[in-house]
Amino acid sequence: MSVASIQAFVARVAGDAALRDKLHAAAGVDDIVAIAAEHGHAIDKTVLLREHAKALSSAKDHELAAINSWGDALMHCFGATEND
Numbered sequence: 001m002s003v004a005s006i007q008a009f010v011a012r013v014a015g016d017a018a019l020r021d022k023l024h025a026a027a028g029v030d031d032i033v034a035i036a037a038e039h040g041h042a043i044d045k046t047v048l049l050r051e052h053a054k055a056l057s058s059a060k061d062h063e064l065a066a067i068n069s070w071g072d073a074l075m076h077c078f079g080a081t082e083n084d
Contacts, residue, residue, distance in 0.1 A: 003051055009041035010078040013071075023071035032070055052077050 013019050019039065026032050029045055029052075036043040055077035056064065067073045 003047070005041060006043055006048060006051060006074075007078050009036045009039070009043060010074060012039065012041070013075065020071065020075075023074065024069045026070045028070060032074060048074075 013023055019035075022035055023032065026035060029049060033043050033045050033048065052073065056073070059076065063076060067076055
């Protein structure tokens with residue numbers, strides 16, 4: 001499991017509105033890992049949390065204020081944009 005695996009999942013999420021909605025509804029990181037697994041992406045919780053923390057530590061306050069869910073945070077941290 002690598003950051004590349006997380007980025008591949010996030011890229012898929014960015015292009016799939018239904019998957020993005022499911023991710024936005026995630027209650028926590030365990031839900032995100034489970035959703036990724038359901039869609040064929042093996043994501044390790046510890047790597048996800050570590051990389052997530054690194055990305056959030058460099059985010060500007062206004063960027064953090066716009067995050068309302070674990071899904072938002074994941075998309076922000078890994079540079080995904082909504083494609084549809």
